[in-house]
Amino acid sequence: MFTDLQKQTTWDTIYQKSQGQPFQYFDWFLGYSSLKGLLLQLLRDMKSEASLKLLDIGCGTxxxxxRLYCECPFPLHVYCVDFSPIALAIMRAQTSQLPQPVSSAxxxxxxxxxIRDLSGFQQQSFNLILDKGTLDALLQANDGGETACCALTESLRMLSPGGLMLQVSDEDPDVRIVWLESLRLVTVTVLQVDTEKNTGYFAYIIKPMSTQC
Structure with missing residues (x-):
């Protein structure tokens, strides 16, 4: 069992162990097939003449x-970010195997x-931010939630007006919503995401009220 999930060295070790094996994408909680409908609907509802921008924080592998890049029927700029150079090197190596995107743009x-410092990106530039398990890992840090709060605040700062954050977690809404709303940063809508094989997962649709922690 790995501890210190907020540390880059921990994740470098995890991804290093996967090297030398046949490549397989790995998703915490739910994969693309379970979330595709919700993600595309959220993006469609944003309606933009320009390309939409999505930020996947803590993308790992x-x-x-x-898949969103390949299958989205309208122009979408996908930014997958992680602090592990090993994870990103693995992902970049797979790009030549991807099919051409449906939208050439x-x-x-x-x-x-x-993700605690996203200053390399322009503020208020992303329409949708995806967090699938990343803040769950940061919430395990022994700091009273300070690291997770910092990452959430920084992410919200990147959202364009009308933008949303989608957080996927197995944490019960009675716990997660209380934490999110206690920060006085957001309003939250929660959906239970059940598939044939997976139950007990939740999608938290987060709308910022303020970007100050």
Missing amino acids: SELGP SQLHFVQTD
Whole structure:
């Protein structure tokens, strides 16, 4: 069992162990097929004449970013970020195997960064931010939620007006909503995401009220 999930060295070790094996995408909680409908609906509802921008924080070796890039029927710029250079190197190596995107204007980027400091991106520039398990890992830090609060605040700062954050977690709404709303930053809508094989997962649709922690 790994501890210190907020540390880059921990994740480097995890991804290093996967090297030398046949590549497989790995998704915490739910994969692309379970979330595709919700993600595309959220993006469609944003209606923009320009390309929409999605930020996948703590992407690891998830298939969500690449699959959205390939299958989104309208222009979508996908930015997959992680602080592990090993995870990003693994993902970049797979890009040549991807099919051409449905929309020729779509783009896929892999960027190394710590999500507690997203200053390399322009503020208020993303329409949708995806967090699938990343803040769950940060909430395990023994700091009273300070690291997770910092990452959430920084992420919200990146949302464009009308933008949303989608957080996927197995944490019960009675716990997660209380934590989110206690920060006085957001309003939250929660959906239970049940599939044939997976139960007990929740999608938290987060709308910012303020970007100050």
